[in-house]
Structures are given as structure tokens and as C-alpha cells.
Amino acid sequence: MMEGEMKGEMEGGRFPFPYAPYRIQERFMAALYGALEAGRVGIFESPTGTGKSLSLICGALSWLRDFEEKKQQEEARLLALEDSRQEGKKEMTSAAPGCPETKDSAGEPDWVTAFVQKKEERDLVDRLKEEKIRRKKREDRLEKIRHNVQLKYAAKRKRSEEDETKRLFQLSKEVLSEGAGGDVVEQLDHNEEELILAEYESDEEKKVISGLEEDDDDLEEEHVTKIYYCSRTHSQLSQFVREVQKSPFGKDTRLVSLGSRQNLCVNEEVRRLGALQLINDRCMEMQKNKREKKNDEENEGKKRRVSRTVCPFYSYDQMQFLRDEVLVEVKDIEQLVALGRETKACPYYGSRYAIPAAQLVVLPYQMILHEPTRSAAGIKLKDQIVIIDEAHNLIDTITCIHSAEVSGSQLCCAHSQLLQYMERYRKRLKAKNLMYIKQILYLLERFVAVLGGNVNQNPSCQAVSQKGTVLKSINDFLFQSQIDNINLFKIQRYCEKTLISRKLFGFVERYGSPVTAVKTNKENQKLAGLQNFLLTLQQGSDKEASMVQSTPVEAENDQLRTASPLMQIEGFLSALTNANQDGRVILNRQGTVGQSSLKFLLLNPAVHFAKVVEECRAVIIAGGTMQPVADFREQLLSCAGVDPARIVEFSCGHVIPPENILPIILCSGPSNQQLEFTYQTRDLPQMMDETGRILCNVCNVVPGGVVCFFPSYEYEKQVYAHWEKTGLLTRLATKKKIFQEPKKANQVEQVLVEYAKCIKLLVPLLQRCSQAEGQMTGALLLSVVGGKMSEGINFCDDLGRCVIMVGMPYPNIKSPELQEKMTWLDKTMPRAAGQAPSRVLIENLCMKAVNQSIGRAIRHQKDFASILLLDHRYSRPATFNKLPQWIRERTQVKPTFGSAFAELRKFHRGKADAL
Numbered sequence: 001m002m003e004g005e006m007k008g009e010m011e012g013g014r015f016p017f018p019y020a021p022y023r024i025q026e027r028f029m030a031a032l033y034g035a036l037e038a039g040r041v042g043i044f045e046s047p048t049g050t051g052k053s054l055s056l057i058c059g060a061l062s063w064l065r066d067f068e069e070k071k072q073q074e075e076a077r078l079l080a081l082e083d084s085r086q087e088g089k090k091e092m093t094s095a096a097p098g099c100p101e102t103k104d105s106a107g108e109p110d111w112v113t114a115f116v117q118k119k120e121e122r123d124l125v126d127r128l129k130e131e132k133i134r135r136k137k138r139e140d141r142l143e144k145i146r147h148n149v150q151l152k153y154a155a156k157r158k159r160s161e162e163d164e165t166k167r168l169f170q171l172s173k174e175v176l177s178e179g180a181g182g183d184v185v186e187q188l189d190h191n192e193e194e195l196i197l198a199e200y201e202s203d204e205e206k207k208v209i210s211g212l213e214e215d216d217d218d219l220e221e222e223h224v225t226k227i228y229y230c231s232r233t234h235s236q237l238s239q240f241v242r243e244v245q246k247s248p249f250g251k252d253t254r255l256v257s258l259g260s261r262q263n264l265c266v267n268e269e270v271r272r273l274g275a276l277q278l279i280n281d282r283c284m285e286m287q288k289n290k291r292e293k294k295n296d297e298e299n300e301g302k303k304r305r306v307s308r309t310v311c312p313f314y315s316y317d318q319m320q321f322l323r324d325e326v327l328v329e330v331k332d333i334e335q336l337v338a339l340g341r342e343t344k345a346c347p348y349y350g351s352r353y354a355i356p357a358a359q360l361v362v363l364p365y366q367m368i369l370h371e372p373t374r375s376a377a378g379i380k381l382k383d384q385i386v387i388i389d390e391a392h393n394l395i396d397t398i399t400c401i402h403s404a405e406v407s408g409s410q411l412c413c414a415h416s417q418l419l420q421y422m423e424r425y426r427k428r429l430k431a432k433n434l435m436y437i438k439q440i441l442y443l444l445e446r447f448v449a450v451l452g453g454n455v456n457q458n459p460s461c462q463a464v465s466q467k468g469t470v471l472k473s474i475n476d477f478l479f480q481s482q483i484d485n486i487n488l489f490k491i492q493r494y495c496e497k498t499l500i501s502r503k504l505f506g507f508v509e510r511y512g513s514p515v516t517a518v519k520t521n522k523e524n525q526k527l528a529g530l531q532n533f534l535l536t537l538q539q540g541s542d543k544e545a546s547m548v549q550s551t552p553v554e555a556e557n558d559q560l561r562t563a564s565p566l567m568q569i570e571g572f573l574s575a576l577t578n579a580n581q582d583g584r585v586i587l588n589r590q591g592t593v594g595q596s597s598l599k600f601l602l603l604n605p606a607v608h609f610a611k612v613v614e615e616c617r618a619v620i621i622a623g624g625t626m627q628p629v630a631d632f633r634e635q636l637l638s639c640a641g642v643d644p645a646r647i648v649e650f651s652c653g654h655v656i657p658p659e660n661i662l663p664i665i666l667c668s669g670p671s672n673q674q675l676e677f678t679y680q681t682r683d684l685p686q687m688m689d690e691t692g693r694i695l696c697n698v699c700n701v702v703p704g705g706v707v708c709f710f711p712s713y714e715y716e717k718q719v720y721a722h723w724e725k726t727g728l729l730t731r732l733a734t735k736k737k738i739f740q741e742p743k744k745a746n747q748v749e750q751v752l753v754e755y756a757k758c759i760k761l762l763v764p765l766l767q768r769c770s771q772a773e774g775q776m777t778g779a780l781l782l783s784v785v786g787g788k789m790s791e792g793i794n795f796c797d798d799l800g801r802c803v804i805m806v807g808m809p810y811p812n813i814k815s816p817e818l819q820e821k822m823t824w825l826d827k828t829m830p831r832a833a834g835q836a837p838s839r840v841l842i843e844n845l846c847m848k849a850v851n852q853s854i855g856r857a858i859r860h861q862k863d864f865a866s867i868l869l870l871d872h873r874y875s876r877p878a879t880f881n882k883l884p885q886w887i888r889e890r891t892q893v894k895p896t897f898g899s900a901f902a903e904l905r906k907f908h909r910g911k912a913d914a915l
Helices: 023-038 052-095 110-147 151-181 184-195 232-244 276-298 316-328 334-345 346-354 365-368 371-376 390-399 408-428 432-450 474-478 489-500 502-511 521-546 552-563 563-574 606-615 630-638 684-700 713-726 726-732 745-768 816-828 837-854 897-914
Strands: 041-045 227-231 255-257 361-366 385-388 404-407 468-473 583-589 598-604 617-621 647-651 661-666 704-709 736-740 777-784 802-806 866-871 891-894
Touching: 023 041, 023 617, 052 227, 052 232, 052 385, 052 617, 227 365, 232 255, 232 334, 232 361, 232 630, 276 502, 276 563, 276 891, 316 334, 316 346, 316 837, 346 736, 361 489, 365 371, 365 390, 365 606, 371 661, 371 897, 390 606, 390 617, 390 837, 404 408, 404 502, 404 563, 408 502, 408 617, 408 736, 432 563, 432 661, 468 474, 468 726, 468 816, 474 583, 502 563, 521 563, 552 802, 563 598, 563 630, 563 736, 583 736, 583 816, 598 816, 606 617, 630 837, 661 897, 684 704, 684 713, 684 726, 684 802, 684 866, 684 897, 704 745, 713 726, 713 777, 726 736, 736 745, 745 777, 802 837, 816 837, 837 866
Parallel strands: 041 617, 041 647, 227 361, 227 385, 255 361, 385 617, 661 866, 661 891, 704 777, 704 802, 736 777, 802 866
Antiparallel strands: 404 598, 468 583, 583 598
16 A cells, blocks of 8 residues: 555645545545645545545546646746846846946857846746746636526527528528429439549648648637546446536536547437447448538639538537537536537537546546547547546457457458449549558458458358467568568558448449449449349348347447448458557458358457556556456556556555445365366256355345355356256245346346345335245345356346355456467466466456455445355455455454354344344
8 A cells, every 4th residue: 555655735724525435435535635745646445335436526626726726827927037037128128228248158148148047937927928928818718608697598599590591591502403303314414423432642642630620729729737537337427427516616617528429419310320430430420521611611603513411510600619518517428418409519529628627537448548539539648648437448458449349240341342332333433442441441351361252152051160269470471371471550440531331332322233323334333233142241240140139239239230231351460450469450261251251360469558647747557446456557557668667556444334244255064065067067957056055045144135256157147047946946946036147238227226126125025024934035036157247237236245256257268369468478468476477467357356246235334244256266465465455454264164154143143133
């Protein structure tokens, strides 16, 4: 722990807080303040239920307030010094106008030496003056909006008038165009204009920030020192914003919430596309249309142009107004979207214009961790603060963001679509476009070839001769694919700039079935054949998909794969531009080419985190359960080049009293069977019987909800079937209604609702009358480590009075991805305490999953629960020390079941009497 090492005291003595903080919150805020002041990289752990969010808010914003005050005091001092110096010069000039010019030892006149010495200081003073003017201008503007309601109504009235004017103008244009008439075939060609790629000029691209070309002083405002707060999901971010609103800083903080277009878009036509990538591409296309429409209007007299679809919400004046509204009052994502609809302004871009002046930016941590996304959003990390909350799976997140996978079916489908597109528009595409399209077609052909297939045949009908999984370095894969002579960086840039995947999607939308809008000729007959081939691919994938009911997320991915597989392939091409030593390509050859896949696996997540820690003043990695922290130190921070002296750790206890938690490591069961759930022993009937007997005893004495975690869905299913066969399940069902965690995400909520309903119905009955023999006492939920219920679900109070962990959930070491990661770690990392890095990784993955699961129970100060770890291996010192400190300090190791059961019964009876 670091609190003794760091000075966390503030000049003011106390942190502003909405209520009297717990002692651990005060320590947390003091340590956080010290880490930010010293520019450290901190790993902070504060268990759920200890007010971590408020501690982060009040600690970080207290530091920011003090930092800004000190900065303004220093600016005032320098400006005052400059003013007094100017006054002194005037007096000296008037007092001694005829003084002879003197020279220094180097022979230079004094005024030259003084000029050189003071140049940097004068530049600084000039910059401070400019910043002061900008700050005053911004503050006056926001103050005016904050207190002048009439201004808001005037702006709203102006927008309504503009909308009405636009509507009348559009109506008059439509009437004129109807009178002019026009050929139907010509109109078809005009409609197709949007599908044709514009001329590509790779060396003469203009850099336009946020898609706007307008120049405005406000957009050039320097980024003030700010805090970027990141979390995993939009719901967590909205919850954090509500905490800010309740805090003492809620009225005075300029906060902006960032999100994806999928969450912020208010254009219903675009929202209907559903998939994120389709929404992104359509939005970018509409921006491009707006810029081209200006050029069209300038040339309107020369040539009749096609009508281009533009977004009505993408208006500079409207978004500028929305930006100011965002900065005036703290708003979460939902409130931002409502404001966008009301003001008819785009919340996605309006919120980005607020970034420079904001003090607190709230965003999903994928936007910080992915550099292209960061750059596109206008996020500048230089000398800023980044706080990453819910960071227990940070390493996995970085790995997933920068990994990519494509199937053989997707590759063949994309090739077919792109070939049709090129054949149809060959005469209308510029030479450079044709060159790049042919290169992409060649890449797709070679990717299918390395999977053992032919791009011109149905992938579902092509059997793979050499099944299995092969891992290759990036360079070896490029050589084997015979594409090492192609510049993938240029291909990647071309795809991004031309939005080719979006054009292709529009083409498939229009001609997804055999083409009927054009006259039949030899060329179109060829196209029809390709279309039929594409249809067979889609039907084949639909057949396979229909066998498994998909979740909403999976359904979105399916929509992407079917609609525009090139979008997925672009991600794979981008991944191949990583350094050779930082990743591997996995060739997974299955029964058919369609079922086979290519996957890029990122081995070194630190390479993408390095720039964040290099640029930022301080980085805080926080979570409810961060143990074991060795992974963060070694795999992430050390590999990113962070000086060990810059890294600090802080871990605090829980707010619950010690008597409210009973963690037990159970070494043997009721029949003295040693509990060791290895892959070799866990399938034995006696081990499954012993587990069932333990649960039967536990359910007899624990009221309310019992949550039992198994290492995998397969093992939970196997144990359930065994209990059903032996009659143990019937015995369990007499005490608890049994629920099983579903594999499908869209069924989880329903199971949780039924589970909670059962407990809320039974527990009050138990409290009103004494327990009768055979009476049900609540519900038993059979869950899976790493499943939907092991993270983010709160089993507080009666929903989780006992959490049971069956065995140790080690990852599957036969997984090719994990084996490659282990090999890479052993080659690149030093041994720790005599253990190989690969072995440490396996232990840490297991204990991280355990800690997340058992942390589901205790959620607030008055909560109580027991925790049972069913495996004697938890008592080994190396494993035991990886439990969270607040649990470890209270854990009892019980060699026999009898003593453990006595403690369990005593604990829950005592709590029942106290209620």
C-alpha cells in the first residue's frame, strides 16, 4: 500500500462530500489526490458498496479545482510582473533618455542579451493573455446562457423559423422539378450516383476536424486541463454522471458525456440501420454529401446534379448551441439525446465540440484505448488525467479491441460482392479506385487460399483437407499468403477514406437479388450468376445461423456479416499492420472453408496502452476487485515502459463490520472426501455427490438466496444431470427453488426476475413464522464463472446470503490462443518468485475470475453474507494471498465439513435473530 509513501493532504483539509464520508473514503480521496498531484500511475481498489464513484469524483475534482486555482494565481503573478516590468521600462526611458548603449562580455549590446533571455517568458505571457481572453469569453457566454432563459427561447424560435423556411424552399424545388419532367432511366442513374466511389487522392487529403470546414474561434480553443473518466458500459457512465449531479461539484463542473453514434444519433433514418458500423458509415457519407452539395449548388447552372441526402441535425449553429447547453449543466447520455431532439442538433458532434472547454469528460473506455477512435473524437491526452474505472478486465479489453476474426464465408461473400460492384461500375470508376479494388480482391482470394479453398466456389461445399489450428507470426502469414508485397497501410487508408464498405452495402441493398432495374445483356447475365452465387452463400450462412438462437449482440454481428462482410475484413487488415512480435495470426481450418476462419490475436496489449501513460499527467486504474495486481504491473505497465517508481497501489477495506461476512475455505465434504476439483477428478461421481451434499446442508441453514458458481457451463450441466439421476436434485428442491443461468444473454434478465420474485415471496414468510420441516427457504441459482451473472449483477441482501465457488476455474490451457500467450510471456517476461510468467498468468486468470464472482454478494454497509470456497487448494499461501484483502483478513480455513457447517449455522442464525 502506498498511503504512507504519498502526501495526500490538501490545503483545505477536507474534501467536499455530500455526506459525512467513511474513513476509508477519506483515505481513498487523499491517496487519489496525492497520485494526481505527483503525476503517478495508480492501481486503486475499493470494494463495491464503499462509495468508490463518489470518492473518485470528489477526490479528483478537488485536485482539479486546486490545480486550476494555482494555475490562475501563477498566471496572475506573471502578468502582474510583466506589467510592472513595462512600467519600469517607461520610467527608465523618461529618466535617462541619453544613456549610452552598453555591451556585455560577449560584445553584444545589453538589449540584445536581454531580448534573448526574456523571449520565452514574453511568449509565455502572450499565450497567457490569449488564454485569459478566451476563458473570459467562454465564461461570459456560458453565464449568459445559464441565467438568460429568453436567449434559449429565442434560439429555439430561430430554429423553428429556419426549419419552416427550409421546408418551403424544398417544396418549391420539388414542384419545379416535377414540372421539368425527366427520363426514368436517367433518374435511375442519378440515384446510383451515391454508390459510385469518388476519385481518390491519397496524397492530397485535407484534414478536417470532426467533419466541419467552418472556421470559428471557439473551435480553436485550447484544451483546458481535464479529467477523462472511462468505464465499461453506457449504463455505468450514466450512473456515474448522476453521482456527479448529486455531488458538491454538480453545479460548477463543465461535464460532457461522449458515446457512440449508436447511442447518440437522433436521425431516425440512420438509427434504423441498427448495426454500429452501418450507422458510422452512413453518418460519414451524409457529412460528405453535405460538403459535395455545396459544390453542386455552386455549379447548379452548369449541370443538373443528383439530389444528395444530408443530415438535418448536422448544422453548425445548432450544434454550437447544443455544445453550450452541455457545458452549462451536467447531463447524462439520455438527457443529451433528449436535448439533441429538442434543439434539432446532433448530440454526437455537439458533445465533441464541448471537449476542449470541458473539465470532466465521461466516455466508454474503448474510446480512450483505441487511438484512431481517440483521434477522431478530438481527444487530446497531453498532460491530462485519465481515470479508468471497472478496470479489472482492462488487459482483456485492450486485447479484444485490437484483435479481429473473419470466416471463410465472409471472405468469399465480400469477394463476390466487390467483384459484382467492380463489373457494374468499371467504366465509371477512376483508375486509382480500380487499382485498389483489384488489390482488395487479390487479398481476399489469397486469404481463402490459405484456408484451403477457392474464392470462386461455394465455401459451404468446399471440404478442408488439413483440419486443425495453426498459429503464425504476422510476417510468416503475409509470406504464406503471398501478399507481402502489398502495402496494407495504404489499403487500410483507402478503405477509411472512400467508405468503400458503405458503398458496397448500399449496392447489396439495392441489388441483393438478381438485378431487374437494368436491361439484360451479356454483362448483366454474368452479374446475375454472381448474384445467385452470393445468394447461395447467404442461404448457407442463414441455414447454419437458424440452428442457434442468437442474442441481440450476436444478431447485430450477423446483420453486419451478411450485409457487408467487408467491414469485418477491414478490421482484420488493420490488425495485420501491428508489429510482427506483438501478435499472431490463427488459421483455424474446420470441416468446410465456410466454417474455417482467420483470427488476429494481440499478444502485447501494452503497445496500445503505452501512448496513454506517456502523454497523460496521471493515469488511475480503479476497480472494486483489482487483485491480483501483478498482471497490471508486469503485462501492462512495465511492458508499456512505465518507471516502477511511478506506479503506486492503493487498496482499502470494506465499510461492513467484520462480523457481517463469513468467508470459509472448505477442504473436505460431509463424507470426508477431499475437495480438489481438477480436470482429472471433478467428473468422478463421488465428487459430484459430495458437492450436492454440501449444497443440501447449506440450503438447510441459509435463508433467502444461494448463488453457486461452477467453472463452466458444461460442468454445471454435467453436475445437474448427475444430481437429477441420483435424486439429489429432488432433495435440494424441497428447500430451494432451483434456477440455472442461461447461456443466451436475452434470457438472463427473465431468470433473474423469477429468482428475485421467488426470494421476495418466501423470505417475509420465514421471518413471520418459524421454519417448518420441509418448508422452502428461498432459491438456489446455479451460475457459471465468467458468465453473465459473475460480473455486473448485484446479489445484495436476501438475493445472495451465501456465495459458493465450486473448484478453481482455471482457463483451458489447451486453447491455442492461451498457449501462444503463455509462450510469449515466458520469452519476454522475467520469472517472478521462482515461477514462470505463464504459470503466474494461469493462477491470476483463475483468481481474478473467483474474486469477481464472490464479490457479487456484499453490496452495502448493512449487507451480510457467507462465502464458501470448495477446494483445499485455496488454502495454499500463493493462492490465498490473491484474494481481496478485506475478504482474506476474515477468511477461515476449515479442514473438515463439521466445523465449517457449525460456523455457517451460527452465523446465519445470529443474523436471523438480529433482524
